Amino acid sequence: MPIEVNTPDKLEYQFHPVSGNVFTFKVRSPNDAHLALTSNPVEEDPMYEVFLGGWSNSKSVIRKNRQKPDVAEADTPGILDGGEFRGFWIRWYDNVITVGREGEAAAFLSYDAPDLFPIHFVGVCTGWGANGTWLLEESTAPSAPSEPAMGFAPPTSGGGPGCWVPAANGEIPPTSMEGGFDGSEQLYIARAKHEGDLIPGKLHPSHGVCYVAFGGGEHGHNEYEVLCAGGGQWVPVQDGNIPPNAVPGGETAEGEPLFIGRATHDGTVTVGKVQPSHGCCYIPYGGEEVAYKDFEVYVAM
Numbered sequence: 001m002p003i004e005v006n007t008p009d010k011l012e013y014q015f016h017p018v019s020g021n022v023f024t025f026k027v028r029s030p031n032d033a034h035l036a037l038t039s040n041p042v043e044e045d046p047m048y049e050v051f052l053g054g055w056s057n058s059k060s061v062i063r064k065n066r067q068k069p070d071v072a073e074a075d076t077p078g079i080l081d082g083g084e085f086r087g088f089w090i091r092w093y094d095n096v097i098t099v100g101r102e103g104e105a106a107a108f109l110s111y112d113a114p115d116l117f118p119i120h121f122v123g124v125c126t127g128w129g130a131n132g133t134w135l136l137e138e139s140t141a142p143s144a145p146s147e148p149a150m151g152f153a154p155p156t157s158g159g160g161p162g163c164w165v166p167a168a169n170g171e172i173p174p175t176s177m178e179g180g181f182d183g184s185e186q187l188y189i190a191r192a193k194h195e196g197d198l199i200p201g202k203l204h205p206s207h208g209v210c211y212v213a214f215g216g217g218e219h220g221h222n223e224y225e226v227l228c229a230g231g232g233q234w235v236p237v238q239d240g241n242i243p244p245n246a247v248p249g250g251e252t253a254e255g256e257p258l259f260i261g262r263a264t265h266d267g268t269v270t271v272g273k274v275q276p277s278h279g280c281c282y283i284p285y286g287g288e289e290v291a292y293k294d295f296e297v298y299v300a301m
Helices: none
Strands: 003-007 014-017 022-028 033-038 048-053 059-064 067-075 086-093 096-101 109-112 121-126 132-136 163-168 178-182 185-194 197-204 209-214 217-221 223-228 233-237 248-251 257-265 268-275 280-285 288-292 295-299
Touching: 003 014, 003 121, 022 121, 033 086, 048 096, 059 096, 059 109, 067 109, 121 132, 178 197, 178 257, 185 209, 185 217, 185 248, 185 268, 197 223, 197 257, 197 280, 209 223, 209 268, 209 288, 217 280, 217 288, 257 280, 257 288, 280 295
Parallel strands: none
Antiparallel strands: 003 132, 014 121, 022 086, 022 132, 033 048, 033 121, 048 059, 059 067, 086 096, 096 109, 163 223, 178 185, 178 268, 185 197, 185 223, 197 209, 197 248, 197 268, 209 217, 209 280, 233 295, 248 257, 257 268, 257 295, 268 280, 280 288
């Protein structure tokens, strides 16, 4: 159940612990709903702030270390409402902070933060004439690893590489691992069952499906699993040498493990499958299965 938090017109942050790399919330306020991303439950540098509905509910910004100029801004007239809750998410991944509306995959605020620090707390407050009511998720981490809903045992376990969470129709579970980009839209690490294989691929939220590569084609599935709460990283692969700590994301019907890979293609960064016996990464794109000899693979820390 969400935690309800009331914030007076004081611009004084109330801090709450977070895990993973996403914070989801709803807020009811006429203007100026502020959030602070910090390592500790206090206002201190370094910190990033997200101001929603500032400047009389006309603009939203990201600010670093309480200093102007703001590092990102967007015109967002009427983004908040004092009479109803509005839902949002904030993600921090791969040194990028993104902010978006509930139900929308594309962010309306984004900032490349090369010196991003570990974020363990999010503070909330309201001010500039506004009181607020917030509904905050108690934890951003899934409560338990997923069951083997796709018909195979989960290929990962424990907290390092993450866990697989069932979803459908473009749903993005909390702490979903971002794997790439297609234009302004974020893509997530997912997998789906196809022709007896359990295949890692890309969740394309606005399309409502997970795409996987198989048999020369790109295949969309509206039921899938998403990798969540992962603590791994991407490393380049050369000459088909898969690192020993590569995270299995599925397997073929014959039992060969398939790993999670990605490649840059046509201006996108697209998640696909690495099949060791083939020495390449296959990505689903534009209706086709595209093979890359130079790619990255997702490894456990």
